[in-house]
Amino acid sequence: MALEIRHLRAICAIAEAGSLSQAAAALGMSQPSLTSLLQRLERQIGAPLFVRSHTGVTPTPVGEQTLRRALTLLVEFDRFESDLLGALGDGPVRLGSSQMDCLPTFVERLDDALPGLDVTVHVEPSSAVLAQALARATLDIAVIAMSDDQEVPLAKHLGHRVLFSWLPIFVGIPARHRLAGGLEVDLADLADEAWIGPPGPEDGSLTSLRAATHRAGFTPRIRFECPNGGGRHLIAAGQAVQLVEPTAPELPGMVVRPLKGDPMRMRLVLAWRKERLTWDQAENVYRAVMTSYTRHAMASTPFRTWWERRRDSQSWDGLVDFFRVAGS
Template sequence: MELDIRHLRMICAIAETGSLTRAAARMGLSQPAMTNQLHRIEELLGGELFVRTRSGTEPTPLGRQVISRARIVLSEMDTLFGDLPGLAGQVRSIRLGSVHVACVASLIGRVAEELPEAETSLRIEPSAALLTDALTRGDLDAALVGVIEGYGVPMAAPIASRTLVPRYPIFVALSAAHMLADRVEIELADLKDECWISPPGADDGSLAALRSTCRAAGFEPNVRYDAPSGEAQPLVAPGYGVRLVDPTWPAQPGTVVRPLAGDPQVGRLMVAWRRDRLSDGTAAALYRGVARAYTDHVTDNPVFQRWWEAHPAIHPLI
């Protein structure tokens, strides 16, 4: 047996749905057939890719590596010819959505450089689930979607996607007066007695991911506050709580942003679009604009910039 594209899609479907049953339904297979295929793939690769937990099916360390590489292969296959000259096509407007990341400040301008004939609108959401729902309904034409590794959101035709950043660490924000604020990186276990601010996009699995990550570090997080991503700083600065943050954001006044030792939680960014709305060429041009917008803001947070420069393999393929 050799791995083919369908096997890679199957592995990613299990990771994104967190369930063999749901993944089998997405792939049009029975659960026994899906299970047998998975066992054969694991035998070929020499180890388990997924384990069953109380919250569903989660990838093993080997599984995370395979999933990350599979997503890169699939994203390139989905746009194999879309970035060739002359294939961009014509589109008059693009309804673009995005998760709340630093590069939203540059998205419109960078996309306009790649698609000057298109008028682009922008909708910002804290939730990948809301963005993909809007894509499914046709309320959006494309979106920059972020998910926590192991907690994907389902996407079905006519939605296609291409990975932008396959893997990046999630950082923690805390008060500048916190006793750990002067550390270069912070052990998650050292935050066991803190109050936590709930991460945005709980319906994506981000809250479940926070609980799972903290439990793996030996404690149950005390999630006391629920605040939109842009409204949490007034709670962090005076020390009422700590929160996980996207690493591209610079520290807000009165706070510091630090990496967590060992990268216990990582995210993935992808550009998704409706194939019935955007041609492959237009989608490729959109991807280039989003990629340039993202890299424009890598230097906003010097801590993340150092991590980024040390990991050139995860940079967007522009």
């Protein structure tokens, strides 16, 4: 079997997801097909690339070496492909974004990231809708937040880069809540609360909430639906609690707290249409998002407190590099 680019993408997707099932979903193929492909690769190489366990997969020493080479090759290939295809025509660049509290800062940086281009911005709470808009060419580039345990497939013709492989999900609760004085909140202690439903339930966020609360021993009572990501006035009034991104600001009447043990996580991905943006243009947007998010995060008291308590943990290794400069 001759080695192909798709094989390198499969290896990298497996390592990134830490799971064959999630990697298969990201690649738009079935898990048995991906497993068969990996087994053929390992037979050809003559050594296992991943160690399988009930918690997922981790690279072997041979796998680590293969990954390093694969990532280098894929970066160069993607740059070549994007530069070959990228040719912005008339009309603005249409950028979509999940709801992020750093969005105003990010938008300010877009002029420098894409000089000389008009950029329109569409904020959409559903990661599934953003992915579909890219696939249908109604958006050119998007910042997409995905629940860690739910995969939102990206069309194969899109370029993409992972911004953050994982970020914790926090909770917004009333300032006068009995748990507001602690550094973190145990999810199980919110069993009797009225919840504001996640804004993008069709992309798995509601499923993730229900799975996490099931592990905590209860079923959430979803009383409010605020599809545009609002509802913080309900929290401030003491009527509800809601999952929020970790950099969400604390408003009058509302505090933001980490969830004990990080039972829910998300990742941020940048995806774009290769025929509309070159690799360098996508890279500029990537840097604008990273800079905006990290600086906003480190200015957030709840996030920075969480960061200081987690930064030396082995489970935190995947994020240390992103925040080391901003946190120093």
